[in-house]
Amino acid sequence: MSERAFRIWRGTAAGGEFGEHRIDVDEGMVVLDVLHRIQAKQANDLAIRWNCKAGKCGSCSMEINGRPRLACMTRMNLFADRETITVQPLKAFPVIRDLVTDVSWNFEQNKRIPPFRPGPKGSDGQYRMHQKDVDRVQEFRKCIECYLCQDVCHVLRDQSRKDAFVGPRFMIRLASLEMHPLDTADRIPAVRKEFGSGFCNITRCCTEVCPEHIEITDNGIIPLKERVVDRFYDPLLWLGRKIFGR
Amino acid sequence: MLNVSEIQTFEHDVLVIGAGGAGLRAAIECSARGLSTGLVCKSLLGKAHTVMAEGGVAAALGNLDRRDNWKVHFRDTMRGGKFLNQWRMAELHARESPDRVRELEEWGAVFDRTKDGLISQRNFGGHRYPRLAHVGDRTGLEIIRTLQDHAVHKGFGIYMECTALDLHLDAGRIAGVLGYWRESGRFVLFRTRAVILATGGGGRAWRITSNSWEYTGDGTAMAYEAGADLMDMEFTQFHPTGMVWPPSVRGILVTEGVRGDGGVLLDSRKERFMFRYIPEKFADETAATEEEANRWLAGDKTARRPPELLTRDVVARAITQEVSEGRGSPHGGVYLDIASRLPAETIRKKLPSMYHQFKELAEVDITRQPMEVGPTLHYFMGGVRVDSDTQMSTVPGLFAAGECATGMHGANRLGGNSLSDLLVFGRLAGIGAEQYVKGLGAAPRIDEEQVRSAVRRATAPLNRDAGANPYVVHDDLQGVMGRHVGIVRTEAELLSALKELDRLKRDALGVKAPGVSQYNAAWHEALDLRSLLITAEAVTRAALMRQESRGAHTRLDFFGEREEWQKVNVIVRKAQDGQMETRAETRPGPPRDLAAIAHASIEDLEAGRV
Missing domain, CATH: 3.10.20.30 (Beta-grasp domain)
Known part of the structure; x- marks a missing residue:
């Protein structure tokens, strides 16, 4: 003692x-x-x-x-x-x-995220997913919502842009839904616009403090950013949208 | 005089108190049935004790062994509960848990998978087949998060960091609930037609417990004060494997999944002592040698189960005996060894949070060294007595589900049967509450004088000039329960406990919480003392009455199970004179078809002859 x-x-x-x-x-x-x-x-x-x-x-x-x-x-x-x-x-x-x-802001963000929407079950009435296809989603689902990542995020902590960026915790939540093998909803436009993926400048502070050792930045946020880029900044898709109007 | 109309008020058809698995599932059901629903959480949403459940949720999905079905699960549950379970509850649970698990998958849960891509299942104590759907060793987190994320889109009221204090009745029926906000210290009144209690157990009355601070028996105590029957309170489960070192983490749970995945218990001579503790009733289905146990683990379906997977009451008593006879580990436990049984990488993959927990809190690497473990107060089989089908208590409009209700687990709960209990009976309580609310005429009224007196009682610790320190009283209580109402009990010890509890009740009436009411931990502690003391006294009195040893209740002065005590449940209630009374109530005989299943041989069950 x-x-x-x-x-x-x-x-x-x-x-x-x-x-x-x-x-x-x-x-x-x-x-x-x-x-x-x-x-x-x-x-x-x-x-x-x-x-x-x-x-x-x-x-x-x-x-x-x-x-x-x-x-x-x-x-x-x-x-x-x-x-x-x-x-x-x-x-x-x-x-x-x-x-x-007062961490209630975080609970408000969770409500804004479009919920899980599974596709139809197999002919035997069961869902089938393989372990290798859910490993990544399970990593994200280890999150214990301690909000340490939210606390160190420069966008939330220093720039006070809670109006623009949902923060690492909810980028991970979005990633866990987007990468869920059974999910059919499309959240990529919202990831870019409502949830502000562009605000993250990948300093990895969130990953460093995560007590569950989730690779927040590399496994979650960066792949989401890539999906946004593929969707909105791919020149061929851009041309297609110009021509076909979608 | 306090004006009740100035207290913040909400109105609902149903108020669910407690936001762990049972409360969340109940609230989801009520809301889906069109009832105006409120959910009161003592902490933030998603932090309830369900989050700590590790091993898995039991359901006879038969994904790993096709021989499994609800009948075998039912039989295992009754045998584990030493036949004191409510037969109908154990039946409903075994029949409905597979649907509840699959429903979670539809709501986004991601369980570990079999090679065929189905939900994987693991072995656990007392379960005949691999039956626990799981996510590594963090199944509870997966379940609470799935329910939470589902619930927040349903639009019902969620009241976080709000503690319920008292139930209010109108002509004997539920009329409302008084609570307070932690954040502001202000009171809040819920006018409601029905209440579903889902407040968990009261493990915090003991010092060595796996329970978090919230587990102060609030629902049990509120129901008792409202006149409801409590039942089977003597059955408190000591989980065999809690951490024992360092002292500050003593009691923290070490999942049974360690043993399910092949971990073995060793004494100080490195002997697998569980082979010496196999009860006669389980001898036919338990391995006789290490060689046979190892074959079973390797998947040989002709071999029998290792004795480490006997039910929790048996394993906890065995550890206690090993330690008391001088064969314990240096810090008063025994060894739990997985390091020599599985490759390091497999251990980290299958038991990641155990790896993490020992590494960070005890500086033990479980892939290289054995863990030191010992019994820890984990679960209340007893609680609020409910109707098996509707989950309504003996007070009209008052329902209970999950750990705070009783009947499902009898004298001892099987691991994994709690998470499934929460889902099955949370949902059924929601259905029961809907039926009750629809059949109710005029809205019940709250008696304002009752509310005023509840507020006066609650604010007394803040208002008095001086008094005992509530932390000291709580600590004192934990010492008393640990010393006198532990894993093995005697009449003399239990009588000493009652005497000490009388003293503590007087102390609790005079505690002082310094400071203001806003987020004041001393005040919260002072208010929780009432629930803790009622719960502790109920356990002690019920334990004194049951003169036999059955399941989790062990009496040194009444050794072994007694036929006559299998026929009764111990009921605790508040008598007219305000004193706590206990009585033994005769149980109705079992339905013939269920009795046939429970007593069938496993061969007959598997062959479909029952």
């Missing part, structure tokens, strides 16, 4: 400041364990959002020493012995209180 120093942002949308805490830490603890100990012993009303404490629900997203992380998967031995640990709420979303932010 050793004593560690924590700086935790406390406040509301109206403003706030860092609170300093010194607290005993046991072997094997993660940052969320320490926050709970601080909550139980020193700051009873500290607001934290968390659920599973096993990296499966994506609730305890916050910024720890400047990096977006899941508090439940951030082990204390990641930090140097005397390092002060600074914990802040996600920057890309409005603060509700302390470490809890």
Whole structure:
């Protein structure tokens, strides 16, 4: 057991400041364990959002020493012995209180995405898909909606263009639908226009912070961008649309 | 005086409380049937405990073994539940789960595939054939996301980070629900004709649990306070394999899929001890030697199943005994070894989140080293007593589905039968609620004085000047339940627990939550204490009453199953005087056709002779 120093942002949308805490830490603890100990012993009303404490629900997203992380998967031995640990709420979303932010914008985006539309079943009443054809979609479906990718996305975080770009999480959701072997809907025009695929400039920050290690940029966003390019910027198709008017 | 008309109010035909698999499926059904529907989530949508389910969803699709069908699934479920299951529920579940799984596929779920491109299925404890449709070891996430993405396009009300506090009745029927928003700390009133509880269990009353913070028995406690019967509360499932090290992750689930895919349990001498714990009833269908178990794993259909895949109650007790007799691992568990059984690449592919979880939280590489595991409180077989077909409780208009309801699993649940339970009975609760609402005359009315007194009770921890720390009371409760109401129980221990619970109830009445009501974790903790304590007391009293050992309920002072106790369920309810009363109620005899299936030999079932 050793004593560690924590700086935790406390406040509301109206403003706030860092609170300093010194607290005993046991072997094997993660940052969320320490926050709970601080909550139980020193700051009873500290607001934290968390659920599973096993990296499966994506609730305890916050910024720890400047990096977006899941508090439940951030082990204390990641930090140097005397390092002060600074914990802040996600920057890309409005603060509700302390470490809890208002992520409702994300739920609104999900609603805008045209739902899954499967084709007809086979003659035996079953759908058939082969494993190699669903591996990629399953990779995207590992997403736990922690929104760390949304938090680091420059378009959302620095440029505040939530009006124009749906963010990496929902590019991945779109990709999982577009690449689903049974799906028949066409979302490519919307990927370009309503969802703003062109805003992503492929800095791969989202991929770097993904706790599920989803290759967001390379496997999801870039293939979607390619589909948009093939559809809208292919010279032959462009000519065809001019002539046939579609 | 508080003016009730100033509380934010919503009106619905049906309010579903809880947004895990059962709640989402119920809300989807209600909405599809044209009812005005609201869904209350204690957390954000998609974060409920269903997300933690790993191994799979049980359904007799027969994709991997054509001999499988609903009858075999039903038989497995009854045997696993030690014949205390509600026969009709186990039947409905076994018959309908294949359709519910295929429906998920129609809604976009992407299960792992067989070579023929069908939904793949894996072996699991107590299931005769490979039966669990799965997605690696993150099946729960797939199910909740599929339901969530389907639900958000249906246009019903979704109330996130909203906690339900009390059910309100009009002449004994459901009339409304009072809750509060976490974000603002303000109260919210739902006027509704029916309520479907889908709040899960109450594992947070124990310290070593796989459950997340939400699992405080809210639905169980609200139903109890509203006068509903609870049943089978003594049956709390300890999952045999939770993490044991480091201390801060103790209890986190290690999927049974590890054993389904060939993992073995070893004691400190590296012996496969489960061969020494095969119950007589299961001896005919369990491998006698390691050689036979290995042949079964390789696909030899004449070989019998490895003993590691016995039901959870058996495996959890065996581990407890190994540890208590000094053959445990350094941190008080046993070893679960997959590293020496499968190539590293296969382990990473089939059990990716287990690999990840051990690597990141325990610095153990499960492709090279064995895991250390031990029992963890995982699931409530008991809960709100419901009608098997409609899922209505003994309170008109109050329904329950999923873990917070009872009857489906009897004395012990088979792995994989929970995800299918959520889907089957979530849907049936929706249908039951529709029938009830359509048959209801005038809208029920909420008694404003009742609402005022509920608000006063809820705000007391904020308003009093000083009092006990709610975190300390909760921690105290977890210690009591761990010490006295664990995996093996005695009358003396249970009586000590009741005495301690009396003390804790008094403490809970005087807790203080400092600060304001907006997103105040101490206040939430203070409010959850009531549900936790009711749930804990119900488990303890029911456990005291059942004088036998059956399934997940083990009494050291009443060894083995007793014939007379198979004929009764323990009912818990709130008596007229406000005290908790328990009684043993005789079960109706089983329908003859179902009894014939449950007791048939596997040969007769497979040959179609039953």
